[in-house]
Each structure stands twice: as C-alpha cells, then as structure tokens.
Amino acid sequence: MIPEIGHFSLWLALGMALVLGTVPLLGAQTGRADWMVLARPLSYLLFFFVAFAFACLVVSFVGHDFSVRYVATNSNTALPLPYRIAAVWGGHEGSLLLWVQMLALWTVAVAAFSRHLPAAVAARILAVMGLIAVGFLLFMLLTSNPFDRLFPAPPEGRDLNPLLQDPGMVIHPPMLYMGYVGFSVAFAFAIAALIGGTLDSTWARWTRPWTTVAWMFLTIGIALGSAWAYYELGWGGWWFWDPVENASLMPWLLGTALIHSLAVTEKRNSFKSWTVLLAILAFSFSLLGTFLVRSGVLSSVHAFATDPLRGQFILAFLAVVVGSSFGLYAWRAPEVGIGKRFGLWSKESALLGNNVLLVVAALAVMLGTLYPLVIDALGLGKISVGPPYFDAVFMPLMAPTVFLMGIGPLARWKNAELPAIALRLRWAAGVAIAGAVLTGVLAGEVRLVATLGLVMAYWIVGSVLTDLWGRLHPHGMDWAHAPTRLRQIPRALVGMMVAHLGIAVFCIGVVMVKTYEVESDVKMLVGDSTTVRGYTFTFDGIKELQGPNYVAAQGQMRVTRDGHPVADLRPEKRIYRVQQNPMTEAAIDSGLTRDLYVSLGEQVEGGAWIVRVYVKPFIDWIWYGCLFMALGGLLAVTDRRYRRAAEAQ
C-alpha cells in the first residue's frame, strides 16, 4: 500500500508544480495579485507531497519491502539500518527523488525568505522553480518510477553495492544535491529578472546569499566525494577527473565566478547581463551534469544504470530549459544598461578577470570531458582524455587565477592604483617565494613545480594578511585601536578572507602530497616490518572477521616512530556475502601533517601478504581547505545585513 501512496503523492506533487509553474507566472504578467499570491502556498504543498513520497520510499527500504523493484535491487535484509536509508539514493530512481526533494526544499526556503521581494518577482521566481520541478517529476513518473512493483517479490534483495556501504555515501549525495540543485535558485532569480526587466543591483543583492549557500553545499559535497574516494576505494587517489566528478566541478567553478560577479553587479550595477548569463550557466551545467551521469553517453564508474529513453528525456528537458533561457537572454539582455563607470584597472576588472579565468577553466573541463564523445560522433575514432590531460591543462589555468586572488581584495572600487598595490604586496611576494623554497628544503627536496605551487598558496596567505593589516592599521601601526577595528570588519569580508585562505590550504595539501608522497610495496610475513619516512610498520598477522554482511581478513599493523607507538592500523580484504565481490578497505591514520595509509594486497606463496604502505604528507589539508572555503561562505551569508533583513521580515 505504502509504495502506491508514495507514487500517488508524486502525482499530486506534479499537479502542484504544474499550477505553481503557470498561474503565478501569468499573474505576474497580468498583474493579478490573487494569482501571484498562490505561489507561496503552492510551494509548501509541493514540498509536502514530495517529502511524503520520499518518506514512503524510506519506509519501504527500512521495512525490507522487496516487492518494490528499486528496493529489491538496492537493499538486503542483512544491510544495516543507516545504509538501508542511504540506499534510498543509491540508484538512479531514488537519487532522482532526492534531486526533486532538494528542489522542493529550496523552493520552500525561497518561499519562506522572500517576503521582502516584490510580489511579482517572488511569484516569478517560485514559478520557475515549479517548472523545473515539473520536468523532473515528469521524468521520474514517466521513465524512472522508484515505486515500481516487482512480482513475485523476491525473498531477498540484491544488496547495496559494497562500495556504497559507508558513512561517506550517506552524506555525500545529499550535500552534493543541495549544492547542484541550489543553483536553480540563482537561475530562477535570473529568469525572473529577465522576464520582469528588473535586472539591477538590488536584484544582485537578493540573489547573492542564495548563491553562496548553494555554493557552500556544493563545496562540501565535492570535498566529501573526494575524501570518500580516498579512504574507500583503496588506491590512495582523491580525484580522477572522471566525467561524473567533472560534472560537479563545472557548476562549482561557474558558481564561484557567479558569486564574484554578483559582487560587481551589486556594488556598481555593472556587467549585469554577464552576471545573469553566469546564473543561467551555473544551473545549466548542473543539468548537463545530470544528463551526463544518467544517459550512458560517457563511461564512468559513477554512472547510474541507464537506458537511451531516459537519456533522451533529460536531453529534451535540458534543451527546453537552457534553450528557452538563452533565448530569453538573447532577447532581453541587450536592453540592460551598463551601470556605473569603473576604470580599466580596478577591483571590478580584477573580479571580472577572475570570472573569465574561472569560466575558461569550466569550459576547459567540459572540452576534455566531451571531446571523446565529439570525436566518436564525427566517426573519427575513439580516444580517451584522462588525468594527464586535465592536470596539464587545469594547473596552469589556476596560476593566473590565484595571482588575481592576491590582488583583487586589495584593489579599490572604480580605480585601483596599481603601484600602491604592488608596494603593499611586495613583502607578500617575497615571503611567498622564500617560504616556498624553505618548505621544499624542510621537506627534503626542492622541486620546481612544487615550489611554484607553494608560491601561489603563500601568495594568497600573504595577500590576506596584507589586507588584514591594512584594515587594522589604516594609518600606520596602531595596536591600541586594532581590536576594535578587527571587530568592525564586516563578516562578509571575514568570510572572503577565510574562503581565500581555504584555497591556499587546499593548494598546499595538493602540492605537498603530489610531490612528497612516499610509497612502499612489500611482501610481509608475520613479524616483518618496513620503514617509510621514519615510520616503522610491523605486520602482526591476519585476523578473520565476521561483519554484519561480510567476512574479512583483517591485517594487524603496528606503527611506531622512534620506538614510540603511533597507531594500530587494520586494513581489510572483505567479501560481501551477497554480491561476492572482494573489496579492499584501506586503513588510514590521519594526522595534521600526514596520513599513514596501508592497504592489503594478495597473499603470495609462502604465506606472505603483499602490503602497500604510503606516507602522504598534508593530504588532509585538501579537505580542510574545502572546509575553510565552506566556512567562509557561511560567514558571508550570516553577515549583519542579511540577518537584519531576515529579522525585518
């Protein structure tokens, strides 16, 4: 009964979305207040029905209802409860429902926090979100119904892919989708502004916090995915430039550009059509990502089970949404004025330079991801574009971006005096170079590419500190007033500094681990040990383990340094009972300055085990950096002016 009720709830949600997508929109066009005012309650109803359906699916999983095909393919009676819930979004149909759930959540949030918006604007925004919901609900109901029944119901399910039975799996997709889907809000704001002809700095001020929050979630989602791949997949890597990873990176890059562009538009009312284009692009790339992951067009370890019909539907949806947005853009954007004046060298142009570089980076990633498809479609053969290409192309693009990151915050609006900035930053540049070389020396070996990367990272730190200094001591050193001035720095600016520092931390992590990582592949008998970078790893044998739904051979590794115990690591080789695939679970000891990573290979003749031991310096800084970035975003949206605006509602 419950699956049918859930299914029916989805149809009701579709109904709500259809009305939401049409009536308030027409109301805004014709000035009918009674139609416009329906937007909010319809949003709440949409959310209610989607959430109800979602709850029904969760209940089906928790209750082991294998008569539902989706539950039978993704669950099992031995599957522990948290993973039974996570399995809801483990496959195509359920993750689609999660997508719609997130969309409904954002819609309701906009409905709740939009009272300060003029009625027509709010109506249009919510209507656009309703239309997007129509597309996805139709897609689900017509091609990917999670509530399809399976008769006769099997007594046992096929089990969730063991790779997904992990805490990271529980949280990564929801975070990612909150971000991905969240860009639909900026998109809706953009479309509403284009339709209503109200594209100005006020519009930018409204759009900014929504974009920042979505960006925050996307940052966390991508970071979680990367961290999860690192500790779960057993090969020690954290980014493979896989099409699905790229599908989440492209909106992120565009979202970052959008946040900065909105600042220009908000402050100077300029480059409005560019900003609105970015807002459309960010969400368009989210949709493109959805297509790439679910259509079977690209080969990816991540891709969901697909069939061409589904691919065609999403493609048609993509064509309609993005096509009509670009059409609307081409029609309305030329009428938008160019705003206030600013100089060739100014904060505005630094921000726009940053925009260009980020957009090019996103396009470069798209080029690499889709190139094999284009070549194949033209009948010119099959090629592969993988990590060596992306690393070679992406890193050099980041260098000028990071350089600008150091200059932008110190530049003034309207007119930046370059000589003055150069003067302020000279010590930051010096410290960056010296620091980079010193780091190399301390690490044991100075290497060119690593030094360049570290210069970039330290350059950002130096710039942030210079900026901070300038705010604390605007007229020469004045420690007496510094604490007051510190407290007066607007939270949004603190957020910027923290986020930029996050990038620096991220860069340090990437550079250090790529350059100074050490690996040791050894054959170990009981009692053998190996020493890597001062850490001694001793093999104490294998223990046989029984997990809730697997059996495992667990290695017992003791790690010491200078005789002092450091960690006990337990890498495993598991066989999950249902799917019978062997899985390697690496054992990791995380530290502030290094990770110790051990993974168990095969057993060889003589009873020895192949063991892979890594010492990875600073690898966790990659994810700390992402956390800093997200924190920066959080600080920015909790700035006083937004809190005041929220209170005023």
Place this chain on the structure above:
Amino acid sequence: MTRLSPCSNNSIADMRTAVSRIVISLAWALACVGVLAAEALPASNDPILEARVMKISNELRCLVCQNETIAASHADLAVDLRRQVREMLQSGQNEQQVIDYMTARYGDFVLYRPPFKALTALLWIGPGAMVILGLGTLFVVLRRRSRLGDAAFEPDDKDAPQDPHLS
C-alpha cells in the same frame, strides 16, 4: 615436536631424544627471533623497474573496467598488460616504444594522455586559446568603455546603500 614412542624404554635413546628435542626447540627459537626481526622484502624484485612500470601504467586505460588505469585495476588484462610493460622495459625498450606497442593493438583509446595530433589539436590548444581570447575580449571591452563619456554610465552618486563594507 618429536613424539616419544610410547613403547620406548631405552634410557640412552631417551637421553638422545631429550637432547634432540632441546636442539630442535632452540633452533625454532632462533628462527622465530630471526623472523621477528626481518625487514620486509619489496614486493617486486626490482623496485626501480617497478616504479617505471607504474609510471607508464598510470597513463594507460584499463579496457575492461575502462575507468581505471592499468596500474590500479585488478582485472586480468590489466595484470597481463603490466607484465607486458615490465618485460618491454626489462628488455631495454623505452617509454615511447611501450606506448606505441599499446596503441598499435588497442588504438589511442588506451592512452589517458591523448597524443597531440591534428585530431586533438583543438583539445590541447583550446584552453590556452580560450584564456587569451577571454582575457583579450575583457581588455578590449573595458578599454572601449573607458573611452566613453560619463553620460553613457549611471551617475556615480553613492553606491548601493547598506553596504559600506563592500569596500
């Protein structure tokens, strides 16, 4: 451990057995100590060669799983291809010859680093060209705007209110 024959009551034989037992125990003890203190041997016989094999293998795509390198993949074919790379390097061939060997049999698909040729020129040159084009366009647009009279712009009275902190 040796077992005494239950029927043996020869005292000399008993003593010999006892001594041999002690000797055997001592031998075991020494062996265990030796084992406990052993430094693990590298998994391969030639770590430097192995590093070269891995470096090349990290650029080759596993054709079975197709989303891993042959360095990381556990598939039989990946193991076979790694063996092939190892043998070629051992016989003195260089990296380019290994790459040529693989592409002769599997095509460019097996390379994660697309070779630079007419077909991939757009791929390799694209990003750089886009940067130049993008920044160039930005520069031209900004410079053109800087030449316009003040009338073309909005008056610069005060900036958007309530945001002195956007400075």
Place this chain on the structure above:
Amino acid sequence: MMKHVRYLVPFGILLVLLYFLRAGLSLNPKEVPSPLIGKPAPAFSLPRLDQPEQRVSLDDLRGQVWMLNVWASWCVACRQEHPLLVQYAKQAKVPIYGLNYKDERAAGMKWLADFGNPYTASIADRDGRVGIDFGVYGVPETFVIDREGVIRYKQIGPLTPEVLRDTIEPLLKQLNS
C-alpha cells in the same frame, strides 16, 4: 542588430552541444574499435588444444579466408554465441579456428565436449599474449582474416545471426571472389 547577434552566441553553442549529445545517445562509449582492421594479423605459433605437440601458426593459414573466434570455458557470454557458431560451422562456408584464451586445457576440452566443437582446430593461448597482439580485451571476440593474412573485420562481443547474415557473409563472399 549586431548587438543582438552577440547575445545569440550562447544559444548557438548550445545547439552544437545538443547535436553532439544527441548523437552520443546512439553510441557506445565502452566499445573499443580495433586499429588492426586492414593490417596484417600478428604472427603467432601456438599448440593445438587437442594435440599440444602440434602447433598452428599464422603462416599455415595463408591462402584461405578464415575466422578466428576467441573463447574460454570461464566465459559466460561465449555460451550465448556458441550454438550459433556450431550451427554455422556445419555449413562449412569458412574454416573457424578457436583461440582458447587464458584457459586450462582440461576445462577447455570439456567445454567443447559439452557444448559442441565448431572449430577446425582450437589453439591454446595460455598466458594471453597472442590475445594482446590481436587487441583482445573481452571475450568473446571474432576476427575475419583474408588470404594474405590481413584482418578484415572484428566482432566485439557475441556473434548474432544478424551480424553473420548482414556483415560477415557479404564480406566472406567479397574476400573469396
């Protein structure tokens, strides 16, 4: 007017992108075409599966058009195409040689005994080296090789009646003329 054209650029790029994405829906990104089509088959010399003292080499097969079918007893998909092969072999239109890929002799012989033997002879590629030379990456695969020892066609995956009828038969006719 020119001003408006600039704003249509995103729309234009979208159309191009949609064209390629649509085309992509009918392609198979996982299929790897062989670079050996039109090139000489790699030289090999392998023992026969049934009589290991006897060897078969590429040169032995020059002067005739023949098919090489890569199979193994552990390969599930091979069972799918095998009845078709057995039946096709009965028509004796073209000699079919089997390449027993990374298999055990006993297992391979038993498999042929159980499911039928369409092969003029099967040769044992125990360690898979000849397979690599042929660019084999999945089993089953089938090659059509002409009189001069040049590879003319490669079938990735199991043979189907349609492929036999629409692609291989015409090719054989052409090569034999």
